[in-house]
Amino acid sequence: MSWKVESKSTDIATLLQEESLFFNGNGYMGIRGNLEEGLPSDTNTIRGSYINGFHDIVEISYGEKLYAFPENQQKLLNIIDAQGIEIWVGEDKHREKVSLHSGKIIDYTRILHLDKGLTERRLHWRSNSGHELNVNFKRFVSFHTKELFQQYITLTPISEDIPVRIVSSVNGDVKNFADKDDPRVASDDEQLLAITNLLWIDESSFVEVETTISKLRAAALSTVSVSDKSASYRYEFNHSSIQTTIDFTLSRETILEKRTFIADSRRYQDLQYTLQLIKDKTASLSFKELANLQLEYMTSFWKNTDVTITGGDKIQEAIRFNLFHLLQSAGQDGKTSIAAKGLSGEGYEGHYFWDTEIYLLPMFTMTNPELAKKLLHYRYSILDSARERAREMGHKNGALYPWRTITGTECSSYYPAGTAQYHISADIAYSYVQYFLATNDLDFVKVMGAEVLIETARLWLEVGHFHQNGEFRIDTVTGPDEYTAIVNNNYYTNVMAKYNLQWAIKFVQFIQSEDPLHWQSLKSKLSLKDSELEAFQSAADAMYLPIDKTLNINSQDDTFLQKEIWDFEGTPKEHYPLLLHYHPLTIYRYQVCKQADTVLAHFLVEDEQPEDIIKESYNYYEKITTHDSSLSSCVFSMMGARIGYLEKAYDYFLESARLDLDNRQGNTKDGLHMANMGGTWMAIVTGFAGLRLKENGLHFRPQLPEQWEGYAFHIRYHGRLLKISSKMDSFTVELLSGVQVDLHIWDKKHTITADSTLVITN
């Protein structure tokens, strides 16, 4: 089955999307899939290179600034552009640039090699004056050497003796992309980077930049050479970039290799020294060897992560494409996470949202728990900020995680759909629990997990209250659905808070019984009183979960069902997404959902409600959900499968699977929709295969869409590696490594022994 994503288009609109689709990254840095030679100057290209979490601080402007509105936000910065390589053919005045928009394209293919972790462009090109050649561009960002962006170009002459000039550049004069009219993209285009160093050193270009306020530094050290020994080199500086010009005559296959090493001051002090060291260390490795290391890394990744689908090539392509980009975007250093657009673009300012915990972590937790742990580690690293934010928001105790952030401080400037989404704290707590259920890693619970859960549980006691009727209620928050804001008793928030409170107690009990000494020290560190734990329990027990008895569904909040239903028939297609065409007050006034809210809650905490309520809720909310958020379709797919709507599940899955590949939201060019990519994996694994992690073990409820012959995927569970396959007549679990384990299939318990295969036939 295919390991390639291919494109033959030279159409500008497509190439703009491919800047995101073909990006290269390794969790530390991301280089957008821009063309080495650039696009025509009138195109809206977003030429970008990013380091995860590398940001400046910008002031937030408010018409009216109220108490505890964040004063600043972080903003992921586009850093030094080292992608530039121009290839010119011909002499002097007759020189022509090899490009997709000049001369004659005889053949052209662009390939993303999902197995190898690299991208390629194959171009057969003839200049207007008749020089004809093949140019093969390969590039990757190395998983082995996180600082390395590798470009490797093979030039093969077809006509005779072609005069060639290469112009390679490293450019520090870059800005972020701005669009004033789209609230989903940054709106101002200030210059936030200053060039502090521009050196020609040791046959390499060195450019160092510094941000204006945060004073973070980033640097690139870049070398370029061709295999033709007779080539001549020339180096030029201007105030912001360094160019290397190489002239030679192309008469046989010639290799052009450019290696750029990028680092930043969040990781290293002396960037010049560090990059030279890394460069020297890597110098002994040829391109082939580096590409092999990349292949090895990818092979190991796919061993744990690959998902195969029989019967749908487009979908097979999509699912691997998604998994690959998730890997490319995931911070692995415990200091960074996965931004809304990953490292594929700068949309949403490179901020981390709840997306990571609810849509992305499940895949990593179940296939690459070591990496998942790093992402959880990041949330622990910003716990103090969350504590401070809780104080700012008037809470005496607990931690309130920011709606969007890089360094931990709240960066959302529109609180009704930002800070008001208190559920993020419960979402983060939930992800720690899921990690624990998948790994049984009690050490991690002891060192980080329990503290996060206790602090977030404390928040719920602060924000909620016991009503006179005995119910514990949580007022004035916003749930996941951003088309309804500032409500009381959002079902999602309340049920997740309950889970948070319950698991805080469980984590405490585990530690108490496994390591009483550690418990004493943690208790004293957190000044935790036994009465607080009792209050956690009382609040959880009394948690109010709104339900409408007539409709037999959970109400999204206290009053949601009393509002008028949005006039869907009277809304023209071009008025979607609604948030770009209606004032939020208008949208909030109606029963209309941007995305799954109650339905998502039923997925995350399914044992809180009986089947009929889950089903009726799905029926009800589906009718009023616009899916204007890319976080929506995958949830309706998973839960469609859960309640037996296999056709619906499949249709929503299709929406979700190729959302970026088919540019369904129209903004793929701004970056990939990471959460949706994670959601696609979830739609297969938790949707069609029905996987749930519960305290009593793994649960499956496998089903097969009739369009497929079968599907298979891998999961890791308590140190084991399992391969799960579903076919028309059978469901198979192979225990590839690890010891015997129990699992539940359609609620029936099975045991699978070491190195064996369990086959359930229908």
Place this chain on the structure above:
Amino acid sequence: MSWKVESKSTDIATLLQEESLFFNGNGYMGIRGNLEEGLPSDTNTIRGSYINGFHDIVEISYGEKLYAFPENQQKLLNIIDAQGIEIWVGEDKHREKVSLHSGKIIDYTRILHLDKGLTERRLHWRSNSGHELNVNFKRFVSFHTKELFQQYITLTPISEDIPVRIVSSVNGDVKNFADKDDPRVASDDEQLLAITNLLWIDESSFVEVETTISKLRAAALSTVSVSDKSASYRYEFNHSSIQTTIDFTLSRETILEKRTFIADSRRYQDLQYTLQLIKDKTASLSFKELANLQLEYMTSFWKNTDVTITGGDKIQEAIRFNLFHLLQSAGQDGKTSIAAKGLSGEGYEGHYFWDTEIYLLPMFTMTNPELAKKLLHYRYSILDSARERAREMGHKNGALYPWRTITGTECSSYYPAGTAQYHISADIAYSYVQYFLATNDLDFVKVMGAEVLIETARLWLEVGHFHQNGEFRIDTVTGPDEYTAIVNNNYYTNVMAKYNLQWAIKFVQFIQSEDPLHWQSLKSKLSLKDSELEAFQSAADAMYLPIDKTLNINSQDDTFLQKEIWDFEGTPKEHYPLLLHYHPLTIYRYQVCKQADTVLAHFLVEDEQPEDIIKESYNYYEKITTHDSSLSSCVFSMMGARIGYLEKAYDYFLESARLDLDNRQGNTKDGLHMANMGGTWMAIVTGFAGLRLKENGLHFRPQLPEQWEGYAFHIRYHGRLLKISSKMDSFTVELLSGVQVDLHIWDKKHTITADSTLVITN
């Protein structure tokens, strides 16, 4: 009884407050009570001169700008400063400036003459080198000649032959005051005025300025002279101001007179020509004559408006002070209204809010209906903007008035406490009805009133909906109480919308019966269908008015009473006003009110609820209201009186009456709290005297606080002038002019015949 407000303080903090308290205005322009000679340079003086509605347009910044968020707002501009007059005594290097902060103050009094409409400063002063003199500063802004700001200074020597130098200036280099940290004050200090003309012409200084975006122009033409014929004059320009220097020897009483004429391009085209014309026209009038015209105007005002209180000098002072400043601030040209700070300061950007209709119009409607009509005219003049805003907000029909504005477009940038306050449209409709009830001016209903009521009534059909249980409900709005936002079925909003709908129909019926032809033309102008009128009626009949049967009160909104009550005991005094110390989400989460909401609704539409609900509601909401808004205490006073809490009514009245005179909100220096001033009048007239305007006539429920011997006030009713007096043992109504009229006292009907007096003894 006193017609003076006096101050002897030279303390800086007090002088800063007096910049507001002693301002001069006439509805067209306002000159703050700055000292001619200025304050020491390190003080936070707000030196300001304003023309009602003279503004520039400034962009509103948003962290995230969503659909239909206003892009710009208007901002009242501080214009040319012509107040400057410095008096220097002594020769050359020994010159000393006469000021409150140098030399020796032997005696000093500042007086606001409420009867004469002018302010005065009497200063007995000696320089360090022994020159001693009396200086008397008089100033007013003329009601007779709206463009005139008159200064009149009498210098009387006490020591012999004092060398005097006068430096009078007209300065175009002015900015608005800015304070980054107070959301109630503007936060940036851009220069928005450019000087376009600086001329010395016809012995006068002429300065013309133009705004940056709106391109409005304002100009000042100023003359200054002394009565000493031997004085020498010198004129100096710099890039932004013109100075006149006058030298003479002060050996007998000498008059210094400065007349500044100010006009703007919203009223006149050629400002230089116009101002010269007005100056010439006024030239024949001496200061005495002009002051007499001012006195005449004031006398006529007080004849209709005066309120007397026997037994409370401080309160007598306050009530006249308030009435005077209301008059000084009220736009009388049909193009302007009354800003939140009147013309006394630039707080709230000079915007007009609902304050005018609910807190200020009652006084004008009942005492100066001609002026009230001009204020209603203003709202009619921006009806088209309100229609446009309704469309922007997604409504197919009707008019949505902006929360804050000058020219009619929405200027609120924080919609939860701005645009969401849909009640403003009902408030405006209400003020038209009240005007009609007071005047029986059906012509005005025909020409403007009906159109406003129909368009606002249409809005309620758009924003509300019929719930399946038959109720008409209005979701997702904010009521008057800004400590609760974006709620469903705010009692105030719903009951006011009902009134709006009912009166739209009544206005239609009046016109239909009085002038069927006019009705046809209006109907066709508004494309009004009969079915709409039926829908008005159905919605009004079915209007849902939330009630809590257990508490026997109206609920502020659907879910207000289910929230936790704010921890008042745990809130330190310095944490008030809450909005400066808590995030709005925190405040919104609790039962806590910034101001009267349901209680105000019970005042405005009292016949909707039985007495017991009104009383219990008062009891309930009083406990949870912080009165952080200056619009609050007066309502609790009026309604306290209404339900028999005379002591409470009196205490709240005291809070309200001297709010600015005693700087109770701590921000009097930014400008006076106009709404509260109107509220003080209401507390007496509608509170203690219990006046209500109903369809069946005037109603009174007179009561007398035990602290007073009596009170009296005037009202106009259907062309009549009445004087109402309340004493311990009697309630007296004198019909000063006009024909016989019925009125209800404690629900009992009485008739008063022409030129007679009705006395009810207790």
